[in-house]
Amino acid sequence: MRRLRNTLYIFTENAYLTLDGENVVARVSGDEIGRIPLHTLESIFCFTYPGASPQFMGVCSERGVSLAFFSPQGRFLARSYGKCQGNIHLRRQQYRLADEEAWSLGVAKRFLTGKVYNSRWVLERVVRDHGLRIEADAVRRASERLVRALAAIGECGDAASLRGIEGDAASIYFSVFDEMILRDKESFRFVGRNRRPPTDRVNAMLSLFYSVLVTDCASALEGVGLDPYCGIMHVDRPGRESLALDLMEELRPVLVDRFVVTSINNRVVSRKDFVELETGEVRLADAGRKRLFEAWQERKREQITHPYLKEKIDRGLVPHVQALLLAQYVRGDLDDYPAFLWK
Template structure:
């Protein structure tokens, strides 16, 4: 089983990450801010405009350390990847499957069933844990609608119809998402999912951590030899890691949505942690990002019993386990792909 290592987050805007021997060294001007051995990390997320040295990028590529660059305000810019570790036979199977509508639909169904199941579970848990503080009837109605959508997925006969079911179910889910927010309701009001740009604090957090999750899923897929750019549900598009988006669908609710709600309800984040721009865009402040990423790293270390493997693993390894199960399903070692269905 793969071991969960640390992820290094660099938020200081004018910091520069260099290489010194076997260490990543973070400097601000001539001052050394930190020194991290490369063998202890599996990823680096850099929010600095100064970036990283070519020698560090090369070292990360050689060691399989995912290095991703974001703007200081959190917009994803680029990533550094090493030698392609893909298994040619596995990838040929993946490409053939992506061109086969029936096989693509079968896998896509699994991704969306997992997504709706987990979204429903998030709503059901809120009614169980906070029944006196939420509109239970409203959440139950939405949960029942998601249950009906799951049943409908088994009868859909095309990717377009599946996408339609998923879109309607997502609208139902986000239509009651505001009920899950229990603190600072006046500042953390959620009306609808808004992506580009996010116009409220909740959407700002969701957008950022969906991007982080997609990056983790891409690294997991590459780690088992799959091509993250060729998916089954999301259409191929230049520059888009479609299979990463496919894999993260089932993980959105349990890994990101729950995390964002907990950050608000447990006062990890507050209304002062956001910057409001004249354009209407809302972004996390530096302090807000630091607080959230510290909490995200802690959450990834929490252990669970994987519902399919029945083994105890950290949350941070879930994308890697699901990528491995997907590779096995494509090779024919398993009868279908088992989505991550948490409860």
């Protein structure tokens, strides 16, 4: 099984990344502010405008180190790509199958089954652990409606209806999301999902870490030889990593949503860690963003037992494992794609 290496986060706004021998070097106005050996890194996230030298970007591509750029406020900007990974036969097969309506519908149903199943698991867990502190009946009713959504997914016969089921299930889930937030409800009240831009603190965290997760999924797909732009459930759109968005769906509840809720409930962040702009947009301030990414990196290293492989892996390897399973299904080595159903 692949080993999870470190992730480097660059938060200094005017930092510029270069290569010195085998080391990543961060410089500000030509002065070195830090360095780290490149071979220890899995990925690099730059929250800085100056970016990186072409030589450094090229070496990252050659070494398989994912390199993603965000604005200092956390808005995703771009990912650096090198040569395509894998063999052309896998990608040709991927494109052929993606054009087959029945095959695409089957895989989309697996993705959505994983998303709804995991959303229900998140709700059931909060009832189990904190039933006396929340409106448990409301959460149970939402969970029961998600059970019906799972049945509807199984019976669904076309992509348009499947997207309708997905929208309804997401609405049900987010309607009780606020129940999982157990402290400082005034500062972290959640009344619904909003984005572009997020207008409350919870959505600011969700949007940021959904962007991080989709970048991880795109890197995982590229790493196993699949084209992250060739969507199944998300339609193709120039510049959009549609398959990465597909793969992310089943992982959102257990990797991002639980992380955000835990970070609030465990006081990793507080009201002072956010900035509210005159436009209504809410952003994470530098100190809060740094603490969250430290907690995110620690969480990625937690060991879990993969529900399909029955092997212990780092939590951060879940996107890679799911991408590998999807590639095996495309290749014909598996009879079906096994969604990540957390237990």
